[in-house]
Amino acid sequence: MSNKRxxxxxxxxxxxxxxxxxxxxxxxxxxFFVVRNGTNLxxxxxxxxxxxxxxxxxxxxxxxDFSQTSKPDHLTDEDYYSQKWGIAxxxxxxxxxxxxxxxxxxxxxxxxxHMVNRNDSNDEDFQIKEGYIIQMIKFEGRQSALExxxxxxMINSLEEVDTFRELVFAExxxxxxxxxxxxxxxxxxxxIVALPVGIFTAIYFNEFxxxxxxxxxxxxxxxxxxxxxxxxxxxxxxxxxxxxxxxxTPATSGNILSGSLTLAVILLPVIIKxxxxxxxxxxxxxxxxxxxxxxNHTQTTFKVVLPSALPGILTATLLSIxxxxxxxxxxxxxxxxxxxxxxxxxGKSTTxxxxxxxxxxxxxxxxxxxxxIALIILMVVLGLNLLVKLLSIKFMKKxx
Amino acid sequence: xxxxxxxIQGLNLWYDDFQxxxxxxxxxKQNEVxxxxxxxxxxxxxxxxxxxxxxxxxxxxKIDGQVVYxxxxxxxxxxxxxxxxxxxxxxFQKPNPFPMSIYDNVAYGPRCQGLKNKEQLNExxxxxxxxxxxxxxxxxxxKESAMELSGGQQQRxxxxxxxxxxxxxxxxxxxxxxxxPIATLKIEELINxxxxxxxxxxxxxxxxxxARISDKTAFFLMGELIEFGDTDFIFSTPKHEQTENYITGRxx
Amino acid sequence: MTNRTHFDQELxxxxxxLIQMGDLVIKNIHLSLKSFLDMDSDLAESLIKAxxxxxxxxxxxxxxxxxIILREQPVARDLRLITSILKMITDLERxxxxxxxxxxxxxxxxxxxxxxxxxxxxxxxxxxxxxxKMALESFVNHDLDLAEKVIEKDDIVDKDFYTIRGLxxxxxxxxxxxxxxxxxxMMVAKYLERxxxxxxNLAExxxxxxxxxxxxx
Numbered sequence: 001m002s003n004k005r006x007x008x009x010x011x012x013x014x015x016x017x018x019x020x021x022x023x024x025x026x027x028x029x030x031x032f033f034v035v036r037n038g039t040n041l042x043x044x045x046x047x048x049x050x051x052x053x054x055x056x057x058x059x060x061x062x063x064x065d066f067s068q069t070s071k072p073d074h075l076t077d078e079d080y081y082s083q084k085w086g087i088a089x090x091x092x093x094x095x096x097x098x099x100x101x102x103x104x105x106x107x108x109x110x111x112x113x114h115m116v117n118r119n120d121s122n123d124e125d126f127q128i129k130e131g132y133i134i135q136m137i138k139f140e141g142r143q144s145a146l147e148x149x150x151x152x153x154m155i156n157s158l159e160e161v162d163t164f165r166e167l168v169f170a171e172x173x174x175x176x177x178x179x180x181x182x183x184x185x186x187x188x189x190x191x192i193v194a195l196p197v198g199i200f201t202a203i204y205f206n207e208f209x210x211x212x213x214x215x216x217x218x219x220x221x222x223x224x225x226x227x228x229x230x231x232x233x234x235x236x237x238x239x240x241x242x243x244x245x246x247x248x249t250p251a252t253s254g255n256i257l258s259g260s261l262t263l264a265v266i267l268l269p270v271i272i273k274x275x276x277x278x279x280x281x282x283x284x285x286x287x288x289x290x291x292x293x294x295x296n297h298t299q300t301t302f303k304v305v306l307p308s309a310l311p312g313i314l315t316a317t318l319l320s321i322x323x324x325x326x327x328x329x330x331x332x333x334x335x336x337x338x339x340x341x342x343x344x345x346x347g348k349s350t351t352x353x354x355x356x357x358x359x360x361x362x363x364x365x366x367x368x369x370x371x372x373i374a375l376i377i378l379m380v381v382l383g384l385n386l387l388v389k390l391l392s393i394k395f396m397k398k399x400x
Numbered sequence: 401x402x403x404x405x406x407x408i409q410g411l412n413l414w415y416d417d418f419q420x421x422x423x424x425x426x427x428x429k430q431n432e433v434x435x436x437x438x439x440x441x442x443x444x445x446x447x448x449x450x451x452x453x454x455x456x457x458x459x460x461x462k463i464d465g466q467v468v469y470x471x472x473x474x475x476x477x478x479x480x481x482x483x484x485x486x487x488x489x490x491x492f493q494k495p496n497p498f499p500m501s502i503y504d505n506v507a508y509g510p511r512c513q514g515l516k517n518k519e520q521l522n523e524x525x526x527x528x529x530x531x532x533x534x535x536x537x538x539x540x541x542x543k544e545s546a547m548e549l550s551g552g553q554q555q556r557x558x559x560x561x562x563x564x565x566x567x568x569x570x571x572x573x574x575x576x577x578x579x580x581p582i583a584t585l586k587i588e589e590l591i592n593x594x595x596x597x598x599x600x601x602x603x604x605x606x607x608x609x610x611a612r613i614s615d616k617t618a619f620f621l622m623g624e625l626i627e628f629g630d631t632d633f634i635f636s637t638p639k640h641e642q643t644e645n646y647i648t649g650r651x652x
Numbered sequence: 653m654t655n656r657t658h659f660d661q662e663l664x665x666x667x668x669x670l671i672q673m674g675d676l677v678i679k680n681i682h683l684s685l686k687s688f689l690d691m692d693s694d695l696a697e698s699l700i701k702a703x704x705x706x707x708x709x710x711x712x713x714x715x716x717x718x719x720i721i722l723r724e725q726p727v728a729r730d731l732r733l734i735t736s737i738l739k740m741i742t743d744l745e746r747x748x749x750x751x752x753x754x755x756x757x758x759x760x761x762x763x764x765x766x767x768x769x770x771x772x773x774x775x776x777x778x779x780x781x782x783x784x785k786m787a788l789e790s791f792v793n794h795d796l797d798l799a800e801k802v803i804e805k806d807d808i809v810d811k812d813f814y815t816i817r818g819l820x821x822x823x824x825x826x827x828x829x830x831x832x833x834x835x836x837x838m839m840v841a842k843y844l845e846r847x848x849x850x851x852x853n854l855a856e857x858x859x860x861x862x863x864x865x866x867x868x869x
Contacts, residue, residue: 211459283496285492285494285496286496286498286499288454288457288492288496289490289492289496289497289498289558289561290498290508290512291454291457291485292452292454292485292489292490292492292562293485293486293489293508293509293512293561293562293565294482294483294485294486294509294512294513294565295482295508295509295512296482296512299512303508303512304498304508307499307500308498308499607727608725611727635727635728635731636727636728636731636732636864637728637732637863637864637865638728644728644729647727647728648656648726648727648728648729648730649655649656649659650655650656651655
């Protein structure tokens with residue numbers, strides 16, 4: 001090789017390697033950051049508990065049976081136990097570093113299981129549980145025990161009395177159950193609307209429609225729509241679907257249904273396009289063979305062509321799910337940004353990605369929790385991609 | 401005296417402006433194998449596809465003339481094409497089984513016609529596969545994908561699939577050109593057996609194949625039917641010089 | 653230039669071999685009669701050996717025909733051609749055998765036998781040689797009329813045979829002919845008549861190769 005060629009070769013190789021390295025490093029850093037910071041808060045509780053804290057006010061009728069349970073073995077020296085009341089408390093820290101008193105154990109026969117709800121609202125879940133915090137206990141004729149005094153002080157105070165005026169306890173919150181459910185509902189509703197409409201449209205265009213200028217135009221239109229920024233669809237969602245759902249359903253504002261409809265519109269061009277591509281790939285031989293056997297056009301399409309195109313359609317579906325999970329801008333308008341714990345299709349809520357948005361626009365921004373949610377989303381998307389790959393391999397066999 | 405199953409008179413076909421068939425007069429008889437031979441582009445495949453109206457699927461096709469199947473003009477308005485295709489089956493050049501199980505492939509046609517009874521379907525599948533000389537090889541794996549069969553087996557499966565409709569005529573468009581010699585011979589043997597129960601029309605590029613298996617041969621050239629007659633006659637003393645030049649390989 | 657130039661060349665070469673075999677056979681008939689009339693037993697001996705060449709020709713042509721059938725799968729006119737050649741070499745070989753038969757008679761003859769000249773015998777040879785030549789020519793030229801003329805000419809050969817028979821019978825009755833010679837002469841005449849029949853077969857195969865069917869009178 002001449003020198004000029006050697007130099008050219010060297011330069012191109014270097015550029016390639018450097019560029020790849022930069023890309024890989026950046027990607028790695030993102031993943032690394034998310035994983036490292038996200039795993040801190042990752043727990044089963046996070047996925048199942050409410051976001052908002054619930055504060056309960058409990059009173060107590062004169063107690064006749066006190067607890068007989070002795071301090072369980074699994075508790076440590078950090079847990080302060082009152083045998084009389086059958087409760088163990090420990091010191092902990094809140095999200096912002098504030099001091100908290102956490103319930104680490106409640107005995108089955110604890111009188112605290114039979115507290116009276118002093119609130120006006122009907123709290124269904126009125127029960128003191130492990131993991132809850134005690135904000136304060138008000139006593140008769142003594143100083144209240146506040147949480148800043150610590151667990152030991154509270155336990156000692158309790159031990160000295162047989163009754164109290166009010167026990168304020170709370171479920172801490174910070175869980176993402178609401179948003180998780182919302183995301184699932186959104187995926188379901190969006191797919192229920194978008195898949196049939198998209199698939200049948202694609203079938204019409206590819207199998208039944210005559211090839212003329214009109215269908216060409218429709219195709220171009222659909223292609224154009226795939227490139228439109230989703231926030232514009234959000235505008236449409238806000239202007240059309242929200243009023244629509246408010247008018248005809250129990251909804252009173254942006255809701256999951258309007259959000260799903262918006263997402264369905266966003267996904268429609270994508271689904272139509274990929275379904276059409278899958279249909280195009282089905283060899284014409286199959287159609288000919290089917291027709292030659294005396295099947296009609298509809299039977300051919302639905303009994304032979306569509307099943308053959310299913311792998312491609314499935315892939316498109318899974319990728320759509322990824323898109324739904326990732327979509328945030330449109331939903332901010334079409335649904336709203338209020339994080340909720342009780343979820344209804346006709347009610348406000350946030351999906352996971354909107355939840356992240358919400359956390360980051362708070363004062364102060366809740367970066368740890370946001371990172372954890374990001375980690376969860378990352379894992380789900382990774383899982384979906386693996387699933388797509390696996391299914392592709394399995395379905396490839398059917399064709400070759 | 402075997403009957404005429406198809407009678408073709410003055411058949412003309414145009415692809416847009418190009419005339420692919422010019423005034424074809426011919427007949428197809430029951431229980432005979434009729435071979436269509438001729439150089440590439442001479443119209444033999446086009447003619448074949450007229451018999452089950454598969455040319456309808458192509459845009460810009462115009463047809464003129466008569467194709468009569470059992471005293472019915474198949475190109476008349478409102479003729480039941482779907483029904484025609486159940487009586488006139490087709491096997492293609494490249495084996496094209498559906499990506500389903502062997503059983504489902506053979507049962508496809510009957511199911512499309514509304515047959516649901518499991519026992520009847522089982523019977524049809526078994527007898528069709530037997531008639532196509534494939535039963536022994538696949539009887540233990542009917543639920544396996546048809547795509548796993550060899551080329552020759554797939555083609556026999558396609559034949560079984562066509563037979564399952566109990567057609568009267570089987571059209572074959574170069575059925576062995578994509579197969580190896582042994583598979584080819586197996587199918588030729590099969591065609592020999594099949595003609596006892598069906599009329600077969602086969603397009604072939606191989607003169608030797610036509611000479612081996614057909615009873616009647618039709619020689620097409622540039623859209624015209626040059627000569628049509630008993631195979632023995634055509635291959636020993638053809639009437640037309642063009643026919644002789646083609647079959648002796650002097651041209652084409 | 654057709655698609656099968658090589659095949660056409662093979663066919664031409666085959667036809668040429670047939671002609672050459674025919675020429676050989678004609679020469680042998682001519683010489684065999686000469687050896688009989690001249691009572692030349694040396695010539696007769698050499699002719700018997702020469703017949704081996706005729707047989708070799710037959711085997712060679714037969715082998716080539718089989719090879720072409722195998723390799724080229726001939727149909728229509730090519731098939732008729734090959735089939736006819738296969739049959740014609742048989743007739744030519746039989747003609748060659750008859751020439752040998754005449755030569756063998758020459759050897760058996762003794763100088764003591766007195767010859768009895770019959771001009772018809774030369775005539776028979778002349779005509780039958782002509783018939784073979786015409787048959788081969790009609791084969792090469794695809795000349796149907798010429799082939800039919802060969803068949804007609806056989807009447808002349810037959811007529812000569814009956815004439816000779818009459819003459820010899822008369823000569824025997826009038827004791828003008830040596831008894832042994834009479835028998836040899838009749839045998840030669842018979843062989844020549846058979847040669848004429850074989851020449852007719854040649855012509856009939858030529859007609860088959862052209863028309864694709866047999867004409868049998």
